[in-house]
Amino acid sequence: MTVAKNLDESENVDAVLLDAVNLALHYEMARDESVVVLGEDIGSNGGVFRATAGLKDKFGFKRVMDTPLAEALISGMAIGMASQGLKPVAEIQFMGFIFPAFEHLFCHAGRMRNRTRGRMTCPMVLRAPFGGGIHAPEHHSESTEALIAHIPGIRVVIPSSPARAYGLLLSAIRDPDPVVFLEPKRIYRGAQQLIQNNGQALPLDKCFTLREGKDISLISWGASISETLQAADVLAQKNISAEVIDVATIKPLDMRTILSSVATTGRCVIVHEAARSFSVGSEISAQVSEKCFLNLLAPVQRVTGFDTHMPYFKNENYYLPSAQDIVASALKTFKES
Amino acid sequence: MKRAEHLVTNLGHQSLVQFHLDYIQFLGEQSQWVSERPGFASDDWLLKSYEYMVLNRVFDQKAIALQRTGQLGTFPSSLGQEAFGVAIGMALQKDDVFVPYYRDQGAHFLRGHKMEDLLLYWGGDERGSAAGPKQDFPVCVPIATQITHAAGAAAALKIKGQQQVAMVTIGDGGTSKGDFFESLNVAGVWQLPLIVLVNNNQYAISVPREMQCGAGTLAQKAIGAGVHGVQVDGNDVMAIYQAILEARQRADDHKGATLIEVMTYRLADHTTADDASRYRSSQEVKEAWLKEPIKRLQSLLFDLKLWDSEKEKTLQAQCTDKVDNAVKNYLNTEPQSPQSMFDYLYSEWPENMNEQLDILGDKVERMDNHH
């Protein structure tokens, strides 16, 4: 990890996703004094993954707060801070421990604007690393984005590359509404990317088309984007041209980009780590069949986790979508058409 | 800001109530008696405690070595806190309900858990929690949630008119969560047969105890909940045991719950995924080593002529053998089938999930072909 030295001062930085999060936090804290950071082990320790490294030294303990161990407190206080003009970026150490925050997300953060007819708003970000594949203990590997996406008034954003982590986190912090920003920890230290550390944000509520194609649309987000891009490579060798879409903002969902892609390709495979039923994939699939049924050349396919508990890590590879799974599902859409 | 003028701050006050807390210790830092030897601490009792504490330490060392060589997942060592787990294990009675957190190796061994099962759990295999007394809870990772279950278990014991107690462990960090206050509160108001043991090892990962809570002790949190509170020297296995005996007595007398703050020190990193040198000084750790519980008890055993270097050598060798044997069994355990993730989802196989089993079957076939 290269960050926390003086990266925030140089313009172009080779960064992994974790660095990008760190850079965005540094940038925005320097730019906007109302941004504060709070959570467990985020100050002196710089976060258990080092995402907040260097912030406390640079911005001081008043803006970088190690909280007592209490997620209901962290999320509730973020709402209170936001109500008074601060822009809290709170960290939940792992998504598996976000559940005490649900009451605050559902009952308050998501509805404060609605409840007060716009008088009180909730510009806060709740960051949490999530997802499997790092051989972590129980409760450290789940992907429960659909549970959060179900909450009215909450944005759910998931980056899949360093550049998108940087740009989307900046947007999330600047957004006037509450954002849950989920960081795919399996690719925290994945490929490096050159980041322009110039505070340029990326749009929320927009999918990113990572690769254009005409035969099939592969739709995913987070860490699974890696396997999805690999699958697109394999399909290319079979002369199948795959379009790869990174959903990025899970809610509100940019169906326009997805529908226009599927309308062109006629085939759609949705890939996610989360459990299969009642998932974000279910929603996308439903909307595709509602709105673009006549363009479909084959039934929509989903490559997902199972409706089981995330197996402990010895068996987690049986749960996580692989590139081969995606290729197999993609090929099915050609057989069935 | 405007201050109230002419404010006499004690005007109209009367004394309402005063509180008092005890600290329990038998063995001082130099292994000297600071109190009379308690009746339960027979020679055999002391030897047994010592042997389990040593076993605990040998096990932890081995587990860390396994993690470092990629044969185990993240592991939370209990280095320096062996008296905590062992005192609990010694005090638990067969039909008590034990509700552990995740750093209770010593208690688990005395409870009859196999070391290979603990290794399975931390090695990423669900079967690690399959064995053990039927009423005991498995290792609990979401901080403090277990204490609400313990309160429920204690309520169940009371409703059923059973004499036993529920014993729950939690870290100092865990005492900051609502679950902790909520459970103590109900234990106070319902007079539950609950014994709460806080392993105050001075850190919650990087957050030191004094940044977790503004009160001088964690034991005094009992006062606000109307339960009995006490602080004990966690490097003195007898002190912890004494506190538990008293707590059990209180429960038996229908006097309700007890909060025991056990003062320990986490000599190792939080887990193998942590690097404590980032947030605490080596000097501090060095000083804590002077107080650690195994050395303290060993010195007493030497003083009592219950121990010598030959016995020590034999014990170390026995513990190493036991642990090595467990490691061998762990490493030789046949993996679970991929389909096992479906096995315990419901009491009966849900027919509606057959399709997912087929999807998994195809996936496994692809994985086999790929390799």
Ligand SMILES: Cc1ncc(C[n+]2csc(CCOP(=O)(O)OP(=O)(O)O)c2C)c(N)n1
């Ligand atoms: C609800 C919840 N939040 C966060 C975590 C991550 N986490 C694991 S251990 C730990 C610190 C716990 O400290 P403490 O309660 O003092 O117990 P110790 O590990 O020191 O024995 C944290 C924050 C968790 N497991 N559960």
